[in-house]
Amino acid sequence: MIQMVKDLVSTRDLSGEDIDLILTTASSFKDVLKRDIKKVPALRGKTVVNLFFEPSTRTKTSFELAEKRLSSDVLNFSTLTSSVVKGESLFDTVKTIESYGVDFIVIRHSLSGAPHFIAKNTSASVINAGDGINEHPTQALLDAFTIKEKKNSFQNLTVAIVGDILHSRVAKSNIYCLQRLGAKVRLVGPPTLLPVTVPEGMDVFYNIDEGVKDVDVIMMLRIQMERQGKGFFPSANEYFKYWGLDANRLKHAKQDAIVMHPGPMNRGIEISSDVADSPQAVILEQVTNGLAVRMAVLYLLSGNRK
Amino acid sequence: MTKEFLNKKDIDRILARIAHEIIEMNKGSESLGLVGIQRGGVHLAQRLASKIKAIDEADIPVGSLDIALYRDDIGLRKEHPIVRRTSISFDITDMKIILVDDVLFTGRSIRAAMDALMDLGRPAQIQLAVLIDRGHRELPIRADFVGKNIPTSSTENVEVRLEEDGVEDGVMLHSPK
Numbered sequence: 001m002i003q004m005v006k007d008l009v010s011t012r013d014l015s016g017e018d019i020d021l022i023l024t025t026a027s028s029f030k031d032v033l034k035r036d037i038k039k040v041p042a043l044r045g046k047t048v049v050n051l052f053f054e055p056s057t058r059t060k061t062s063f064e065l066a067e068k069r070l071s072s073d074v075l076n077f078s079t080l081t082s083s084v085v086k087g088e089s090l091f092d093t094v095k096t097i098e099s100y101g102v103d104f105i106v107i108r109h110s111l112s113g114a115p116h117f118i119a120k121n122t123s124a125s126v127i128n129a130g131d132g133i134n135e136h137p138t139q140a141l142l143d144a145f146t147i148k149e150k151k152n153s154f155q156n157l158t159v160a161i162v163g164d165i166l167h168s169r170v171a172k173s174n175i176y177c178l179q180r181l182g183a184k185v186r187l188v189g190p191p192t193l194l195p196v197t198v199p200e201g202m203d204v205f206y207n208i209d210e211g212v213k214d215v216d217v218i219m220m221l222r223i224q225m226e227r228q229g230k231g232f233f234p235s236a237n238e239y240f241k242y243w244g245l246d247a248n249r250l251k252h253a254k255q256d257a258i259v260m261h262p263g264p265m266n267r268g269i270e271i272s273s274d275v276a277d278s279p280q281a282v283i284l285e286q287v288t289n290g291l292a293v294r295m296a297v298l299y300l301l302s303g304n305r306k
Numbered sequence: 307m308t309k310e311f312l313n314k315k316d317i318d319r320i321l322a323r324i325a326h327e328i329i330e331m332n333k334g335s336e337s338l339g340l341v342g343i344q345r346g347g348v349h350l351a352q353r354l355a356s357k358i359k360a361i362d363e364a365d366i367p368v369g370s371l372d373i374a375l376y377r378d379d380i381g382l383r384k385e386h387p388i389v390r391r392t393s394i395s396f397d398i399t400d401m402k403i404i405l406v407d408d409v410l411f412t413g414r415s416i417r418a419a420m421d422a423l424m425d426l427g428r429p430a431q432i433q434l435a436v437l438i439d440r441g442h443r444e445l446p447i448r449a450d451f452v453g454k455n456i457p458t459s460s461t462e463n464v465e466v467r468l469e470e471d472g473v474e475d476g477v478m479l480h481s482p483k
Binding site: 021024025028029031032035037039040041042043296299300 | 372374375376380386388389390391392393421425426
């Protein structure tokens with residue numbers, strides 16, 4: 001049970017019941033966020049440190065606001081202004097922060113596995129806010145929350161994950177999470193950006209028109225320029241021509257299909273502006289839901305602490 | 307050992323009496339609102355509302371309040387309480403709010419409920435109605451309307467069963483052997 005574990009490092013660790021509990025709790029928090037007083041005292045006296053070793057705007061602000069809405073004390077730590085530039089090791093950084101008596105460590109790191117390593121070496125609850133090309137569990141949970149809000153159920157639902165799946169931690173966390181919930185997942189992208197081995201029961205499409213045909217949800221991924229440069233595709237223009245989601249391609253999906261994107265978007269590369277701003281796009285709702293879902297995760301994990 | 311303290315009829319009579327007392331003390335039902343504490347209190351609040359309607363022919367708004375996020379024992383328990391819905395569709399500001407709960411024990415839930423209510427608005431008054439008062443208060447809190455006082459020891463457990471949850475109405479007292 002999520003309430004009995006210390007950390008959220010991977011969506012693979014979550015059972016279907018865990019995910020259900022997180023989503024139900026998140027919908028209660030979404031109600032809280034609609035009130036005049038959007039703050040609850042649930043984590044009063046707890047301390048959360050946001051340890052970001054990689055640039056982030058939305059995930060960091062989302063976590064920070066979620067922590068503040070729960071009345072916890074928040075410490076922010078980013079690499080450029082910390083002792084990491086002086087050569088301190090990850091282990092020592094964590095041990096130092098732990099000495100302040102923190103209850104939660106929210107970590108983003110460019111190395112896959114860093115949150116797992118930290119979780120093993122601290123008594124604080126560790127939440128993975130994205131590690132390298134491995135996982136981004138709270139993104140997958142907020143995506144699941146958004147899908148559930150729009151589609152009610154995951155049964156008989158087909159989700160196409162489109163784009164740079166190879167480098168995407170969002171895709172990986174989503175694949176585990178959506179499959180656990182019973183949705184059918186398709187991977188759509190150029191062969192160079194798809195993983196070498198594909199999990200069982202998953203269809204792979206190299207053509208986006210076929211890939212999004214009759215799907216209920218299109219989950220676009222960001223082309224990760226910072227992890228590129230190895231000639232995965234010739235140019236941004238060419239990528240858009242063959243792989244970008246525009247209004248014509250969207251027509252292949254079901255009429256009530258929703259379009260998601262974890263942000264930040266590269267308009268004109270993986271998604272056209274008219275699709276990004278269309279009524280079918282739920283991209284800004286994903287941001288709002290992210291706050292509620294992160295509050296739920298912080299709240300549920302805190303149950304383990306004494 | 308389990309002992310039935312109240313049966314369906316008893317509970318019905320008690321709620322009818324409390325409904326009368328609420329109207330008497332508030333000189334009618336004007337600007338009254340009932341707020342049940344999740345979960346048992348919500349059912350009782352709804353029953354009280356229909357009893358008050360039968361007496362005073364007034365529709366009293368009913369809401370439900372979840373206090374999980376306002377508890378003072380978060381982190382002391384092994385597991386977190388489930389966060390249920392808070393659904394109060396009316397503005398509580400300047401209203402006389404009657405908090406409804408099934409069992410009054412330490413008073414800590416009521417403290418949490420009052421804090422939760424205050425975050426939703428500024429009621430003119432908060433009154434408290436409970437089906438059972440079992441004593442052992444840890445905070446200076448008392449109920450305005452009490453269904454039944456049951457003297458208990460702190461090791462005993464009072465269970466309120468309501469048919470809205472699919473069981474027969476009843477109040478049980480469980481004592482360790």
